Amino acid sequence: MERYQYEHVFGRIRWSRFLPAAVLLTVVVIEIAWPDFNTFPLLTAVPVIAAPLVSLAWTITSGAASCLIGALLALREGQVSFTRSEYTALASIVVLTVVAAFLNRMFARERKRLKTTREVAEAVQRAVLPAVPDRVRGLAVAARYQAAQEEALIGGDLYAIHDTPYGVRMVIGDVRGKGMQAVTMVNTLLGTFHAAALQLPDLPAVVRGVEVQLQDVKSRPGETPDEAFVTAVVAEISPDRSTLRMANRGHPAPLMVHRGTVTLLEPREPSLPLGLGDLAGPDVPVDEFAWPPGATLVMFTDGITEARDRNGVFFDPVPALTGPLPPKPGAVLDAMLAALFRHTGELDDDAAALVVTHVPAAGAERDLSAAPRVGGS
The missing domain is CATH 3.60.40.10 (PPM-type phosphatase domain)
Incomplete structure (x- = not known):
């Protein structure tokens, strides 16, 4: 029984890990199709979305990718420097990436604790039977x-x-x-x-x-x-x-x-x-x-x-x-x-x-x- 449950849960987790990348791709598509649309709120959300889904390294990577894409989009029309609002937006992504890294560690500890507790409960149950x-x-x-x-x-x-x-x-x-x-x-x-x-x-x-x-x-x-x-x-x-x-x-x-x-x-x-x-x-x-x-x-x-x-x-x-x-x-x-x-x-x-x-x-x-x-x- 464990095999079937593991395969389903693993498959679901595997696909959910692509969600941050999907959001980044969505930002690029929106910028191409609707250039006047402000996509920075979506970029700031990417590291927060990644925190419960991927590892710490990939959470930080998603934040860095958001910053890079935000900078490229800000300079795509030949600008040589960022405006104040663009600096603020990029700084927000950096801050949220740091917050997401702390959240990622908290989620990892909770998942490990819950997994251990569940394994103990199941082991006790099997010992009783x-x-x-x-x-x-x-x-x-x-x-x-x-x-x-x-x-x-x-x-x-x-x-x-x-x-x-x-x-x-x-x-x-x-x-x-x-x-x-x-x-x-x-x-x-x-x-x-x-x-x-x-x-x-x-x-x-x-x-x-x-x-x-x-x-x-x-x-x-x-x-x-x-x-x-x-x-x-x-x-x-x-x-x-x-x-x-x-x-x-x-x-x-x-x-x-x-x-x-x-x-x-x-x-x-x-x-x-x-x-x-x-x-x-x-x-x-x-x-x-x-x-x-x-x-x-x-x-x-x-x-x-x-x-x-x-x-x-x-x-x-x-x-x-x-x-x-x-x-x-x-x-x-x-x-x-x-x-x-x-x-x-x-x-x-x-x-x-x-x-x-x-x-x-x-x-x-x-x-x-x-x-x-x-x-x-």
């Missing part, structure tokens, strides 16, 4: 986490997958809010899910175990706000790998990709997010789907589905996953994320994705439709 294996009981697995480009706070996106006596169990979720309170919720949920997934025989019991623990954390003074909650999908793949069971707690519906077709795995019955179970009954709705060989489950947080382009249009991952795709889950993630960054450029919110592929045994893939619903509880 458990490592995801490449293979789990005949399933191929891939996961990604990406901090928002404009944020420097620890986010609340999470995912985990565990091989248990009751099948492969996984969770993906998003804690409301950021910072250390989000980390507390993430740690609580992941730790409880790990223990419950290994010990409890049915999926509703796992969800209820996580809910009880989150309620306990919320009840402690100063730990988390009362309105804190976690949207999440808790899922399991049966030991024979034929059935996918899923409890969706207010989270974006996962997708199943099979033979070029994408199916939205929407819950039959909506449920409140984890941490708000005291507002609902004890029942945990679970949906079941067929899990054919070769199928790929794509789970993600709302940082992906709520990403918008410049016109405010939300990103739809379905077109990117429709059609022939390589069988590896990492390739499926790459296809979705490449489309995401073509659509939005950069993320305004943290994003996480977990992809699991049912690797078929040789000749074992049956002619099944993509993810038909087979029941619910």
Whole structure:
């Protein structure tokens, strides 16, 4: 995910560096087309425009170029000396170039500090998340986490997958809010899910175990706000790998990709997010789907589905996953994320994705439709 975001941001920065030169070229064009137009205000703006976009050396160079062009334009009609107003204008460019140099150093320090803070936040987030294996009981697995480009706070996106006596169990979720309170919720949920997934025989019991623990954390003074909650999908793949069971707690519906077709795995019955179970009954709705060989489950947080382009249009991952795709889950993630960054450029919110592929045994893939619903509880 970082590669796509880096390529977009780098391209945008690369083109913005030409803005001071574009302004200088505009001055020359205006002077040729409309000689009576006063272009010195534009020339004085060039070093200030350059300060946040280019290096210190290029900021000073842009100021020097502005002075040179201003002097040439002042003398273009055969003048042998500058008028007082022209001296004043050239002096203004020099002064603003000095100011721009100081601003450039301030911007550079702030960018470095923000970059360091963001890297620390992302490193903490990655340390909190458990490592995801490449293979789990005949399933191929891939996961990604990406901090928002404009944020420097620890986010609340999470995912985990565990091989248990009751099948492969996984969770993906998003804690409301950021910072250390989000980390507390993430740690609580992941730790409880790990223990419950290994010990409890049915999926509703796992969800209820996580809910009880989150309620306990919320009840402690100063730990988390009362309105804190976690949207999440808790899922399991049966030991024979034929059935996918899923409890969706207010989270974006996962997708199943099979033979070029994408199916939205929407819950039959909506449920409140984890941490708000005291507002609902004890029942945990679970949906079941067929899990054919070769199928790929794509789970993600709302940082992906709520990403918008410049016109405010939300990103739809379905077109990117429709059609022939390589069988590896990492390739499926790459296809979705490449489309995401073509659509939005950069993320305004943290994003996480977990992809699991049912690797078929040789000749074992049956002619099944993509993810038909087979029941619910």
